[in-house]
Amino acid sequence: MTTLSADLEQLREKTRLLCAGFPDEYWRETDRNRRYPQEFVDTLTEAGLLSALIPTEYGGLGLGLTEASVIMEEINKSGGHSAACHAQMYTMGALLRHGNDAQKKDYLPQIAAGRLRLQAFSITEDKAGSDTTSIETAAVRDGEDFIITGHKSWTSRIDESDLAFVLARTSEKPVGKGTDKTHGLTLFLVDLRQVRAEQPDTLKVVKVRTMFNYATNQIFYQGMRVPASAVIGEVGKGFRYVIDGWNAERILLASEAIGDGYWFTQRGVEYANSREVFGRKIGANQGVQFPITDAYMKVRAADMMRYEAARLFDAGEACGAEANMAKHLASEASWAAANACLDTHGGYGFVDEYDVERKFRETRMFQVAPVNNNMVKSFVATKVLGLPRSY
Ligand SMILES: Cc1cc2nc3c(=O)[nH]c(=O)nc-3n(C[C@H](O)[C@H](O)[C@H](O)COP(=O)(O)OP(=O)(O)OC[C@H]3O[C@@H](n4cnc5c(N)ncnc54)[C@H](O)[C@@H]3O)c2cc1C
Numbered sequence: 001m002t003t004l005s006a007d008l009e010q011l012r013e014k015t016r017l018l019c020a021g022f023p024d025e026y027w028r029e030t031d032r033n034r035r036y037p038q039e040f041v042d043t044l045t046e047a048g049l050l051s052a053l054i055p056t057e058y059g060g061l062g063l064g065l066t067e068a069s070v071i072m073e074e075i076n077k078s079g080g081h082s083a084a085c086h087a088q089m090y091t092m093g094a095l096l097r098h099g100n101d102a103q104k105k106d107y108l109p110q111i112a113a114g115r116l117r118l119q120a121f122s123i124t125e126d127k128a129g130s131d132t133t134s135i136e137t138a139a140v141r142d143g144e145d146f147i148i149t150g151h152k153s154w155t156s157r158i159d160e161s162d163l164a165f166v167l168a169r170t171s172e173k174p175v176g177k178g179t180d181k182t183h184g185l186t187l188f189l190v191d192l193r194q195v196r197a198e199q200p201d202t203l204k205v206v207k208v209r210t211m212f213n214y215a216t217n218q219i220f221y222q223g224m225r226v227p228a229s230a231v232i233g234e235v236g237k238g239f240r241y242v243i244d245g246w247n248a249e250r251i252l253l254a255s256e257a258i259g260d261g262y263w264f265t266q267r268g269v270e271y272a273n274s275r276e277v278f279g280r281k282i283g284a285n286q287g288v289q290f291p292i293t294d295a296y297m298k299v300r301a302a303d304m305m306r307y308e309a310a311r312l313f314d315a316g317e318a319c320g321a322e323a324n325m326a327k328h329l330a331s332e333a334s335w336a337a338a339n340a341c342l343d344t345h346g347g348y349g350f351v352d353e354y355d356v357e358r359k360f361r362e363t364r365m366f367q368v369a370p371v372n373n374n375m376v377k378s379f380v381a382t383k384v385l386g387l388p389r390s391y
Contacts, residue, residue, distance in 0.1 A: 002326050008070055011063075016049055019078035023205040024355045027080055031213040031358050036160055037084045042114075050085055051112040053092045055285040059065035059112035061234040064314035065248055069255035069306060076259025079355060081362055083214055086158060086256065087119045090249040091165055093185060098233040098241045103189060107163065119157040120164035120192075122219055124241065126153040130375055131391075132167075133181045133239060137221060139168035141237035146170070146188070146231070148224045156216040158205055164190050166221070166244055168234050168274060169236065187238030188230045212361040247309075247319050249370055250353065254306045261299030264337035267356065270290045275346075282344070289339035298333035305329050321384045331366035338363050 018295035022040050029351055030037045044050050052068045054060020061067075072362045075082040088111070095103060095118070128134040148168050158164055173183040195203050204220035228245025242301040271293060272283030283289050338360045342349035349356045367373050381387040 008067060011067055011075055012070050014047070015049065015074035016078065018043055018049070019075055020081055022078070022080055024079050028053045028352060028355060028358065030220055031081075032352070034213050035213045036157075036175070038160075039211075040080065041085045041160075043096065043253035044085060044148065045114040048112075050088045050114075050368070053089055054098070054108050054112045054182065055096070056386070058108035060211070065251055066307065066314055069252055069310050072252050073255040073262075076261045078259075079359070080262055080318060081213065082252075082256045082259075083156070083362075084160075084250055085119065087121055088117065090245055090252050091118055091121050093245045093248050094165060094241045095161060095231055096187065097244060098187075101187070102229070103232070107189070116162045118163040118165075120161040121153055121162055122152045122155040122158070122166040124152060124154040125149065132242070133173060133185065135167065135169060137166075137168045139170050139186055139226075141170070141228075142225070145219070145225045145227055146186075148188070148190075148221045148226060150221050152219040152221075154208070155219045155235060157213060158192070158217055158219060160215055162191070162193050164192055165232070166190050167238055168221075182239040182243075185235050185239040185242075186235050187232040187241050187391060188226055189232055190224070190226050190230055195226075199225060199387060203298075213356070213363070214365075247323040250323040251309045251313060251319075252372065253324035253366055254302065254309070254323075255362060257327075257334040257366040258299055258303050258306060260333040260359060260366075261295065261330070261337040263298065263339035263359060264356075264363075265296045266338070267291055268295075268341040271348075272339075272344050288344055291336075291343060295331040295333065295337035295340045298329070298336050302329035303332040321358040321380060324371075324376045324379050327366070327371070328373050328380075331363075331373060334363045334366060 005262055021043065021105065021256065048061055048200060052061035052071060056062035072082045081124050082253060111118055124134060125135045127136065136149065137152065139146040139148045148166060167292045168185040168188065168189045174181055174183055186364060194232035202222045202224035204222060206218040208216050208218055210216060219344065231236065272288050272307055273281055275282045289338050305326040309319050309326040312322055342360055343355055345356050348354050350390055353360065382389050
């Protein structure tokens with residue numbers, strides 16, 4: 001529920017104050033130049049916020065997903081864009097829950113201290129698309145190493161990371177009825193510093209320019225050699241670890257969309273309360289009021305589902321349904337708010353110095369990635385409601 005504890009309010013306030021140092025002009029400039037907001041990420045890192053989920057024994061804040069989600073929400077609510085740093089939060093689960101002691105000791109304290117960045121998650125491939133178990137990037141055992149070869153159509157922030165999770169196939173996809181189609185995929189935690197220093201030609205990064213500022217890329221793994229010690233958990237079971245992290249990712253992205261939704265409604269209200277046409281404030285017209293109000297109610301409802309999903313996650317309970325529903329509801333709500341805000345601004349909604357068009361482009365992604373809303377509906381239809389599978 002949205003009744004917040006004092007600690008959560010303090011964290012919200014701390015994030016808000018940090019974000020206040022990065023006003024609209026900052027985000028406008030980084031968006032215009034498609035520049036990674038390094039200064040912003042550094043500020044968050046120094047304040048320890050990006051290590052929110054790392055246990056205190058490793059130097060992190062030892063907080064839960066509820067707290068992490070509030071940080072993400074506040075960034076977007078301030079007019080910023082969490083995409084620059086959200087992966088450090090949602091990828092953490094794979095290392096925390098499935099990494100071995102040596103991996104945790106090697107990496108977590110350094111990530112918590114801001115000396116290492118874990119911002120990249122390399123999964124999606126062109127041919128497989130949403131059907132992740134059909135990926136083809138291969139990791140072949142060679143003595144003490146694995147050699148990774150393949151193409152990823154999307155991997156964000158790899159140039160801004162020292163470590164990357166890479167999902168690759170270590171055995172053929174099982175076929176036939178009753179087989180576990182998720183088997184045969186292995187998750188690697190790749191130390192990119194070693195790759196860049198010793199075998200740079202095995203990692204080719206091709207930048208992809210998108211409709212908003214997102215440091216995303218195509219990646220060609222060209223015989224990249226990684227030690228067997230980079231395997232997370234057990235060989236062949238990587239897809240399970242990835243699914244585990246998906247719930248965290250959906251909850252965090254829902255929070256970002258909710259932050260956007262509040263930003264849009266606030267800006268819409270401010271503009272509607274100040275702009276006068278036909279001798280009165282445009283906000284006095286119900287044709288202007290109602291879309292903003294509708295959107296606000298949708299954002300509030302999604303916000304409650306987000307807290308419920310995060311509560312279940314933090315309690316270690318099953319939360320797949322709630323995490324998916326939160327992501328769906330939040331992305332639809334922020335999109336409704338974005339449209340209402342744009343319409344309220346009339347022609348000025350399209351002018352970059354009002355920031356509405358930028359946030360409009362940014363928030364549109366939540367309906368599509370990291371999982372599109374059709375997939376969420378299929379999940380709820382089959383897993384929650386018990387309807388037959390369509391694929
Ligand atoms: C900006 C950005 C950054 C990204 N960063 C990363 C990253 O860092 N790492 C990473 O691994 N991936 C990343 N992705 C990829 C993202 O996770 C995928 O785009 C997403 O999973 C969807 O896959 P796809 O684009 O191949 O769509 P497709 O799977 O080709 O789907 C296309 C359309 O078909 C519909 N569709 C497909 N199958 C069905 C079905 N059975 N029922 C109903 N509808 C269906 C979908 O709803 C969708 O609308 C990023 C994407 C974007 C846009």
